[in-house]
Every structure is written in C-alpha cells, then in structure tokens.
Amino acid sequence: MKTAFLKRMIAVMLAAILVFSLASCASGQPASQGSQNSTGTSQNGDTIELTFWYSFGGANQVANETLTQQFNDTIGKEKGIHVTAEYQGSYNETTAKLQAAAVAGTMPDVSVVGTTSMGIFLENGQLAPLNTYVERDLDTSDFFEGLLKNTVKDGTWYGVPYLCSTPILYLNTTLLEKAGLDPAGPKTWDELAEYCKTIHDELGIYGLSTYSYEWFLEAFMLEYGITMLNEDETACNLAAPEVVEIMQYFKDLKDAGYINWAPSADEGTGQITADYTNQTCAMWFSSTSGLSTVLQVAEENGFEVGTCYIPAKETYGVPIGGCSLVMFESVPEEKREAAWEFIKFMTDTEQTAYASKTTGYVPLRASAEETDTLKELYAEFPQYKVALDQLRDYSTGRPLNPNYVECSYEIMAAMDAIMVNDADIATTLQQTAQKVDAILNQ
C-alpha cells in the first residue's frame, strides 16, 4: 500500500511540475519584447525610453550616471530620448544577467560588455551590427587601433569601445629615489629584476607586488612576441618555452624575496592595494583604470606616483581591457536610431575625456588629447599621458573565443600553482595548455 501511495504522490508531483512549466511556457514569448521599462510608460508622447546597463560601483558608477544624465539633459531633451542607467555588478555578473535577460526577453537596449565577454555575445549573434551608423557618423581613424580589436570583427562594428584600459607599471617614485634608482622606472626585464633587487636590498621592502592574473600574463607574452592564443583561437601557447621563461623569471624573484605574489582571488581581497598604500612595495602592475584612486591614495599617504610601460623583453606590448558599449539585436528598429545616439554621445571626444579623467581609463580617441579637460590633466598629472602613449603605440586585443572566460580560470590556477604551491613550471604549463585547448574547442 505504501508503495502505491508513494507512486501516486510522485505522479501528483510530476503533474504539478508539468502544469507549472506549461504555464510559464504559455505566457512564454512576452508581449513586451525588447526592453521592459521599469517606469512602465515605455513611450509617452514622443519620448523614447531606453535602458542602459553598466558595471561596477565607485568611479565607474559616477562616470556612467553623470554621462547618462548629461545625455538626457542635452541631446536627449532635444531629440526626445530618455535613458535610464542601471547598475549590474561586475563585468562577469553583467554578462550573466544579460544572458538571463535574453532568455526572458527583458534585455536592455544598450549595455557595457567586458572585453573577454564580447566573444560570448558574438557567437550567439546577439549584437546589432553598427556599420551603417558608424560609417555615417564616426571618424573611425580617430579611434586608437588597439581598442578596435575586440569590437570590430571582419570589418563589422559590433560595438564601440567605451571604458578601456591596459595594464601598466605603477611606481612609487619617492621610494625609487630613496633607493637611488631612476624614477622613470625600468625599461627592460633585466632592469626590472635589478630594480627589485636594489629596492629589496636598500629599503627592505618588496620591489614589486603583483598577483596571478591572466591579463598580466597576456602582457608578458606579448613582450616576448607571442600571443596567448593562436591566430584562429583553437589552441593556446601556454606550453611555449617563452612562458616557462616568464614564470621562471618571476618565480626566481619571488623565491629571492624581491617581489610579493598574491593568489588570484586578490582582485577581491586587495593585497596589492594594501602593499602600495602602505609603501611596502615600490612598484606594482595594475590597470590604468585605477590611476585616479592611486593618485588620491598617494597624496593622502605622502608619496609620489609615477607610471611607465610594462617593461619590454623583445618588445613592448599590452592587451586592452575594460568594456565596450553594444546595442542588442533585440532592440526594435524604431529605437535603434535613439540607442545609437546614446552610444555615439557616450564615446564622443568630450565624454571620453571626462570619463578618462574621472576614472583613469584611457581616452578612446586621438582628438580627446586636444580637449581642455585632458590638456589640463596631462599638464598636472603626466602619469595619465604614459597610459595613453602605451595604448596608442603598443596595445592589441584580447581573445574572443567564447570559452576564454573559462580558460582564464585554468590559467590563473596554473599561475597560483606555480607561484604559491611551488609546482613544477614546465609540467604545470603543459597540463594547463592541454586543458585550455580542450576548453577552447568544446
């Protein structure tokens, strides 16, 4: 009797599940495709309501909210467009939310998309091609070439670079001078090693502080003249002898006590921030996007900050980072012109100069250098200019393979294993290369 009873209960349960799934499917394709506005009134009169999703609190939030407000007050007012800016967490969280919203049919009209996430959207054909607008409205030669690598694919624009950055070497010039070093910073890897040793010997602190981050490794590889992935992104170059050399170089420095190497979770815990704030390291790798914060911290704690290119091995070279602005395929035709107006505004010369000044992200366009905003900024803080020069002359794109986000976890785990766990370098890289190749092709 008991089993019969159980069976019946299970049947009831399954039926209930079925009903619910049917119910949610039936109401399936939502009536309001495209953007579902929080305000409820999507189009009253002639005003077109747009939704814009952005990532990160802090300075990014200030820049995004301020620029959106400016748009609404000027061009928006004039052309009857109103944009609502909405925070969605980190780049990865924003991507996750966009995918969920895509299934639910509640995509925003415009969103920021992190550099490495572009591939996911491209593969799924979710991004609206912008060539008609770009050709009509933009002077494409004004944009720095490296920045376009992740937004323009085979001649088609799928977005416009927005808040972009590169890794850069930060210097505590006060400490460098104290150690008797040139405050301009090291230019080559040999010099970098020497700097680290001298700082350690003279001042008893770390020469350099950094952590396991695949973005930095991409930069190091570029300096050796190789890229993380091969041309068609089907295999990685992690097993190359150059990478073994790179890791050995840093491992030696770490084992000698010259540098501090934190594990990959550091993005959250901020060991590097602690080191430079407290002046227990004289140099550190970080994104240009933190420059404004660093300058503020330096002033509070009484030291001078300089910036220089990531030192060269064979050559200089850095991957770009940050995000682009995209318009989604789900945006209805009648709203696309308005969405483009917004994208155009946000990436225009004056706006990119403002964003650059507020956050430390690099300006997108050569013409921005001529704005008063940046002229004044560079006169007072030449550190910003270094970031711009490095970007203009030596930057390139990042992998677009949609599975690269997953690969990056493996890469960071390998870096952790080598630097933190003292795993054998060649073997670890070999194994990781195999894993990454498998993930790339899945």
Next chain:
Amino acid sequence: MKKGVVALACPRPRPFWSRTREKTKTAGRRMLPYLLIAPAMVVLFVFLLYPIGYMVFLSFFEWNMIKPMEFVGLQNFITMFKDPAFFQTLLNTLQYTFFTLLFGMGLAILAALFLKKNTRLNRFLQSTIFMPYVMPLVSVAFIWMWLMDTDYGLLNFLLQTLHLPTVDWLGSTSVAMYSLILVSVWKCVGYNTLIILSAMQAVPNYLYEAASLDRAPARRTFFKITLPMISPSLFFLTLMNLIACFKVFETVNLMTAGGPVNATTTLVYSIYRDGFQFYKLGYASAEGVVLMVIIGICTLLYFGVLSKRVHYR
C-alpha cells in the same frame, strides 16, 4: 517508519474530528488538512520543486542559454564523472562539511559545559558567542577577509607579536579551506552552544544526583548521562549544520573565489560558476542533480533515525 510518525502525531486511537457523523461535514473536515497546508505547498512547489524539476530536465541537455537546447542524454553525467576536478569539488565539500561539523559541535559542547552554571557572567558570555549568528554572512565574510589579510590583517599581526610564523590564510592551497571552516565555525558555534546548553539544562537533576551518590567521575557522568540525554538535540544540530554546509556559497565566493588552484571550490560554487560564468547550463544542472541526490539521502537518513527514536518521547 510511517507507523511511528503517525503514532507520534496522534496518540489517540481516533482523532476527535472524525467522531461527527454528518457526511458533508466529514468531507469538509477531510479536506481541511489539505487546505491548511495548501499555501505553503504552493510556494514550495512553484519556487523550489518546479525549479528543481527544470534542473533535472536541463541536465540531459546542452544549453548556453541562447542557442537552442540540444539533447545529449547522459553525456553531461559522463563528462562529469570523468572529470577529476569534479571529484575534487566533492571532496572539498565533504572536507568543509566534516570539519565544520566536528569543530562546530565539539567546541559547542565544550562551551556548553563551561557555561553550564547559570551565572550573570555566563549568560553574558552566551550572548557574546551567539552574536555572530545574527550577523549577515556577507558582512562576516568581509570582516574575516580583512582580518586574514596576509600582510596587514590582524591575525598575522598577532602571530608576529607572539613570534610565531605568519600564515597565508586565504592564499595557500593547504590552509585556505581551513580558513573558511574557521569562519563558519565562528559564525555558528554560538547557536550550537545555545541549543546544547538548553538541552543540558533540561536533563532531570535526579539523574545527576544518583550519579553523585555513586561517586561516578565527571567524565563518566558526561558520557553516561549528559551525552545520551542531549543526543536528540545533537542530532537536530547535525542536520541543521549539514544543510548549511552543503549550501555554502557566500564565503567561498567572496573570500577565495574557489581558489587557490580550486582548493576551495565547493559543489554549489562550482554549479554557479559553470552555469553562470561559463554558460554550461546542462553540465551545471548535472552537478546540481548530484547535489540533490546527496540531499535526498540525508533526508531519508533523517527520517530513518527519527522513526527509531520515537520511543524517546
């Protein structure tokens, strides 16, 4: 098993409501329990069981949320069981659960013995160790992240002051998991203590009096009287802690992001990462099914033990 529970629920042979002979009323009364549980059941079915059914369904598909779902049969499960990383995830989860239970309960029993006397100081201490339990887990994670900072954290500063070697709390593969366990024990030990303490206070005094007449040593009194008498509460706590351990996510996500080298990747964290950072919904669902099977076994065990200890009441 069923019989035991029923006996527990209705010690009387015939429930009082069934005595009336009026037919319509009887029908109404028969429906009554279902009406009473309906609101709760609707919520559970819609917001918990339907999603779980959906997950089971997804585990047989390959889906990245955008492209059409592709039926792959048991492929996700095969991939999963072939992947050594999955077994590490399982082991990590077990390690976390085992040590959190061991220390969480062990320390709680010690604390309860220590605080047994009902004095003002003891009551104050009781409140103190209970305090973390009411704090948001996210806040607790932030606080400990900061305390465990390698160079500037308070913990390593204290170790240095005592001339002990410092610890790479969250950065070392061998230590990181224990750091997470430490945080979870810190948060839950107060609750455990409280429950055990109240169970101890409920043990009838004459048992202890008898023991003291026999001049039984304290240790024997504890193992022969206290422990058996509080075992129902311990059992209840084990279940509660077990649930919390299987669900652990916030501390992993905030403090270690599953690292270093996957040393702290637990099952739920892995499910979330595979599903919503790598967009392998099918594979993540298969992992979810494994978690549900483990949970199901726990529930059955609970019922099994529950029916055995019915006589206790």
Next chain:
Amino acid sequence: MPKPIRSTARWIVSIAILLVFFVPVYWMFLTAIKTLGQCYQTPPSFWVSSPVWENFVNAINAIPFWSMLKNSIIVTLGVLLCQCITVIPAAYAFARLRFKGQNVLFGITLATMMIPAQLIFLPVFLMFSNMGLINSYASLILPHATSAFAIFMLRQTFKQVPEELIEAARLDKASQWKIITRVMLPIARPTLVTLALLTLITTWSDYFWPFVMTTNNDVRTLPVGISMLRIVDGGVQYPLLMAGNMILVLPVLIAFFVAHKHIIKAFTYMGDK
C-alpha cells in the same frame, strides 16, 4: 584542582572567549573610522584619536541608500507576513491532523530546506520575467513566502501541546480556528518569536536573491547596495567597505543587544524539545 587555580583558569577562558568574538566586530568598527593610510599601518593602531566619520557619509552617498533601506524594510516585513500566513496552518496540519500523503509531503518539505538558491534562481527569474514581475517586490517576497524550517520547528512545538488542552477546547465546542488561535499559538509563542527573528535576520541579510532577481535599483535591498562598495574596478577600499558593512550590521546588532535576553530565551526554548 585547587580552587584559586580553577577560578583563574575560568577567568582566562572567559576573557579569551570575549576577545575571540568581540575583536572582529570591533575591528570592523575601527576600520570603518580610519583613513585608508591608517588602515594599512603596521603595527596597526587599536584606537583612533580622530575618527573619520565621513566614511559613513561617503558610503551612504555612494549608493541610493534611503530607497534601498525602504526596500529592505518592505521586503523583510512582507516575507514575515507571508510566512505567518503559510507556516502556521501548515505546521498545525502536520502536527495535529492526520491525512493521506502527510509523510510524503512532510518529507518533501524537509528536503526543500536543503536547496540552495544558486540552484533554482534561473527558472524562477524566467517565470517572473514572463509575468512581467522582475523588479517588483513580489519577485523578492513570494519565493520566500514560506519556510520549510519554520514549518518543521513549529510542528515540533505544536506536537508538545498536551492533548488535554485540546480536549478541553473541543468540549467547549471550539472550532479548529479557535483551537489554533486560543490554544496552540499562545503556547508556541516563544517558538514563533524565534522564527520571526530568524526570518527577519535572514531576509535582511540576503544578498544573492535580491541581486539576481533585479535589474535596477527600484526594489533592491541594502545588501546589494553595500556590495556596490566592494565591486569596484581596481581594488577594494576597506574603510569604505567596513563603513557600509557597519550600516548593514548595526540594526541587527542593536536589536540583538537590546533584546538579547529574549532572543537567547527564545532560542533556548526551541532546542528544548
């Protein structure tokens, strides 16, 4: 053991316990009123002579604080109200009535206790999207409108109500409703208070659910706001984060210190089965 040594040992352990549980909380507070430079000082200072209260102002200004506070209160109270409606009758039915499927349904209820939110939020998100209920209080309240744990605990309590009391009520021709409200609930009051507190605490603290169910700040709760202070491109700033953290923890801690006797008593009662 001689008595003086024993009592000294007692004091030492007591002080150790106090330190272990108070220092982390004190450290949070201390960091929240330090400058960034002070917070990374070595050796760290255990006292700040000129507290930086601006950290709190900055934390509040960095997020839509007041509307999030309002949302937190609405959602917390909403969940509490819904749980009262769903939990009490269900617990009564499971404890005191006898019906077909009782064990299976109760088993299912127990099993749902162990389902983590990370496993189920996507289908729920899709469901609410289809109904146009994303960014509504409903999407934050309804999924938590019942609690398997509360049903379980309350059922245990209801079971302990002496049969004679119900018998007496029945002789007075009291209806089921009256039996619940006049007999069961007054007896179960300590359990109810505890469960209510637990619900308030968990709902107030929840970060994950309000974050994944919303796409704008209309109904987002305070924990989502506080996390905006952490999710910053380029390094976390502990003083600001801890200030935000204090704001989140403070109401709970104040409530705890005001009512800790009652809270302890209520929890004690619950374990006392």
